[in-house]
Amino acid sequence: ANRVEFALRLPGRGGDQDGPVWLPIDAKFPREDYERLIDAQERADREGAELSARALEQRIRDEARTIAAKYIAPPHTTDFGLLFVPTEGLYAELLRRPGLVEDLQRQHRIMLAGPTTLLALLNSLQMGFRTLALEKRSAEVWTVLGAVKTEFSKFGDILEKTRKKLQEASNSIESAEIRTRSMARTLRRVEALPEAEAQALLPPTEQPTSNANAT
Numbered sequence: 001a002n003r004v005e006f007a008l009r010l011p012g013r014g015g016d017q018d019g020p021v022w023l024p025i026d027a028k029f030p031r032e033d034y035e036r037l038i039d040a041q042e043r044a045d046r047e048g049a050e051l052s053a054r055a056l057e058q059r060i061r062d063e064a065r066t067i068a069a070k071y072i073a074p075p076h077t078t079d080f081g082l083l084f085v086p087t088e089g090l091y092a093e094l095l096r097r098p099g100l101v102e103d104l105q106r107q108h109r110i111m112l113a114g115p116t117t118l119l120a121l122l123n124s125l126q127m128g129f130r131t132l133a134l135e136k137r138s139a140e141v142w143t144v145l146g147a148v149k150t151e152f153s154k155f156g157d158i159l160e161k162t163r164k165k166l167q168e169a170s171n172s173i174e175s176a177e178i179r180t181r182s183m184a185r186t187l188r189r190v191e192a193l194p195e196a197e198a199q200a201l202l203p204p205t206e207q208p209t210s211n212a213n214a215t
Contacts (some may be wrong), residue, residue, distance in 0.1 A: 002070040008122070010078065023125070024071035024081040025118075030059045034090050057097045060085075064110040072109060080109040082121065088114050 006025040033056040040048035060083070067081050083104070085091050091114030094100055104110045113121055 004067075004071040004081075006084075007077075008125075010125070021075065022077045024067065024077055025084055026063075026067045026071065026081065027084045027086060028060070028063045029086050029090070030056060030063075033059050034093070037093065038089075053093065053097065056093065057100055060094060060100070060112075061104070064104045064108045064112075067110055068108040080105075080111060082113050082118070083110050084113050084118055086115065088116065090114075091117070 004024040005027055008023040008025060010021045010023055033052060037049060037052035037056055040052050064083055067083060071077065072079065072081050085094065091112070094112060101112050104112055111121065
């Protein structure tokens, strides 16, 4: 069985029920072809540089064809793959080849990526699948929001009833305070009775009797 160098696990169309879908990522670094190109450019050998660039382009086309044949197998994988080149210089040279990137995508379903663009591609894929997941669950999210809205309305009714009860209790306390202050003012107007009048109103106190006989 062919085993790709790297594979990115992606959610399947049916979520966890259908299992994951794998995005194949294969790294290629045609060092010899690239070094011959750099050497020819440094020697200002335009003809040699063009021959080396063509050889490098053909090598990348062959690698893309191999990746597509070996590793792209829908529905277990995505219907496209990534060919990663590990240096920005090599990636820039390949971008200069007229029509190369477009041909790789159209003929072999292979996307060319360098160190910087690989990160951008992966971030774009992540955001894309998050959007799809949100769309799939939008009905569920709407239902949850509706339930929350209903419960919040009930909670608002409970708060309103509680507020009314508290207001009633506050009014009762305020009425009691008013009655208490009125009673206090009335009591302050009552003067203390003179001692003679108080004694006359109170029952007489019985004096203890002596049982001793005089001798």
